[in-house]
Amino acid sequence: MKFPLTFVLLALASSHAFASYPSPLQDFCVAINDSNSTVLVNGKFCKDPKLAIANDFSFPKFRYPRNTTNLVGFKVTTAFGLVWHFPKAEPNGPFVNQFPGLNTLGIAMTRLDFALHDLNPPHIHPRGTKMLVVVEGMLYVSFVTSNQLNNTLFTKVLTKGDVFVFPQGFIHFQLNIGQANALAFAFLSNQNPGLITIANTFFRSKPLINVDVLTKAFQVDNKLINYLQA
Template identity: 75%
Template sequence: MKFFQTFVILALASSHAFASDPSPLQDFCVAVNDPNSAAFVNGKSCKDPKLLVMADDFVFTMFRNPGNTSNQLGSKITTAFVDQFPGLNTLGIAMARLDFAPYGLNPPHIHHRGTEMLVVVEGTLHVGFVASNQLNNTLFTKVLTKGDVFVFPQGLIHFQLNVGQTNALAFAFLSSQNPGLITIANSVFGAKPPINVDVLTKAFQVDNKLINYLQAQSWFDNH
């Protein structure tokens, strides 16, 4: 009996561990910043679906215009995650528009809660992701052109670089309403308060002057 109980507990725990966003238990749950709301789903309260929800809650218009790529990275990522698009709440999906100037970069980053599928609409992108230590940190990379699709598995470091001489445009589809974002350089060298220099010098096997230099930089966020 104890074995059976343990098995059930482990099975239930595994089902939650392998799940992405929870399956919705209602037609929709348009997010609202109302701490007094009776319904609280996955970190977001819900509008009353019979009284407050309207068609505008299911429309996102921020993809109409190109993002401003006049920055040190030469890229701009416009996200339609649940924080920007409340109608996505509980639906387990999100999108992003990626604009690139010539040779613009979306630097190495992670979406720790969602897999990303990227489709190139204009231009030529060099893309790739790095497998985990278990798979010897193997790099998987391709050059994509208009109409090509590439998938970045959940939680793995990945990037996109415009290798063309013209602007590039892509759209990303993600398997979570809030896939999360960790930009590697920003997180490691731009942490507040900063990570102990001794930790980083040993981790990267460089001297502390280089670490001090990197921590002194202003790490730009292209989102």
């Protein structure tokens, strides 16, 4: 039996629609922890829109430089559901308590502070594309494509005012190659784009990945794997 072309096109369109954000049914959903609310959206209750105030849609935490005295000299401040401190992520960040108006809007933002010559380690955002703009300093940025495109490496040196985009799901990083601290802001196409830090995934999992798996995958001896896991 052959399906009409219009039926096939409609099926494809429907499958794409289910994979994207649902259309909002109200102007916004300011998140509150109120079990008496009659609306529950994406795991959070909504404040009555008539009670929303301007502060619900404001996030002042990007005003100030952050402490970069850690192993990689890097600190990210997020305006979504995750705060990242090297070498591990901490859930329950500013999204609910500090930026409730962002809920359901499908966008996020981060402030990236780099110490001299330091790095935002290779990582992935599985649910969001990232657009980065450099405010101060000079960054060497890069992402690697999938196996389908032979793991092609795209790199660029960015200076003040430059913008670069990292496609969703690709491994990417930024390195401060200037002669001073650097500052950038990133915008992501998901209110909770997720974070997978590559080194943590392989060498800090709980429980640890079997050493034999990693020695074969990276073609190195087990002493190096043991060292990295330690």
